[in-house]
Amino acid sequence: MTAGDRFAGQSIETARRILTNLLGTQRIDSAELDARLLTGAVLGLDLTGLISAAKRILTSNEAAQLARFAQRRIDGEPVARILGAKEFWGLPLQLSADTLVPRPDTETIVEATLELLDTNGRRDRPLIIADLGTGSGAILLALLSELPNATGIATDINLDALRTARSNAAQLGLIERAHFIVCDYASALTGDFDLIVSNPPYIPSADIAGLDIEVRKHDPLRALDGGKDGLDAYRVIAPEAARLLVPGGLLVVEVGHDQSDDVTRLVAISGLALPAPPKADLEGIRRAVSGQKKP
Incomplete structure (x- = not known):
């Protein structure tokens, strides 16, 4: 049968x-x-x-x-892939073959960012945000939904991913405050940013084959593979954040389960201060590493 x-x-x-x-x-x-x-x-x-x-x-x-x-x-195909959509931070997001499925772990980045912002002023103050490697736009759109006077720039090296992110911004009524640029992380950005966020690829190349089938076969490889030690993206993002952030501006990035110490060191080497210890997700994994540009 x-x-x-x-x-x-x-x-x-x-x-x-x-x-x-x-x-x-x-x-x-x-x-x-x-x-x-x-x-x-x-x-x-x-x-x-x-x-x-x-x-x-x-x-x-x-x-x-x-x-x-x-x-x-x-x-082995995830339900979100079958349906072409996933909820993140209470927001319905469309997916494509070129975007990761947003996961609850990544909401830790939003939580950590809002906590850091709350210690420095009101959420309704004007802010300029960059989301590097945005994928579906999940992190940027979640933050824009919480920060009514913020505007954001989302970058991704994949044009189709950016099209998905832009479509999500339009559907959520956030398109007037979101802009989209095709580039590798921050390579095309200039100017002053109050906040830079990213969920970059961080899986060591040799570990890809051992990932769960839902991830290994259905998430885009470019969004998973972080190089030999999984840290390639952070070596780019940390110094770029030091270049682009205004004094007092914040960097918040997602990291893998055993990477918080290494990424913290890369952030410090770039010249950023450490405004808070890494924030753990619901499973106790230190998931969000932050940095702050010194005055």
Whole structure:
């Protein structure tokens, strides 16, 4: 029996239960949530809609589409890739093949940045932000949503990634305060910035093959590979931040699970002060390293 046969003629409630079991047999920890999201996407229903329409029988087209989604998930494709969208900081973001799937770990960068800004004044003050290697635009757009008088420049070496970020800015009503430049990190930037943020590639090249299939096969390699020791991007970003930040301006970057000490040293070598210890994510990993330009 194929997956399509399993879903054919089933009610929404039964189809969702079948999909949960299918994913569970593949040892997918989030099987129940994934089944709800995929079923809801096929039917255009949220959780309330799935519950209220639980007894409705799937059409043949719906059963076939759910079977296709099920197979993609079984093959290791993340739900966010299948749906082409992911929520980050409460914001719905569209994805593309050229962007990372935003992860909860990266929200630590937003949290750390806001905490540092709060110690230096009001959130409604004018700020100029640069997000280096923006991908989907997640970090910049989250910050713009919290900082009403900030403007930002997002850079990425990949034009298609920038198109995705720009589309997200437009959909979120932030396009008037966001600008997009194709370049490698800050190579095309001049001027004075109050804040520079980045989630650069930081996986050591030799570790790529051992990553989870959801990352290894479905995230863009350019956004993962940080060079031999995973630190190539920071060797570029830290001195660029020292060049571009105004006195007192802040740098906040995401780092890998064992990189906070090394990145902190690179930040210090660039001439930036260390305004706060690295901030840990929900798993206790020191995820956000910050620097501050001296007066």
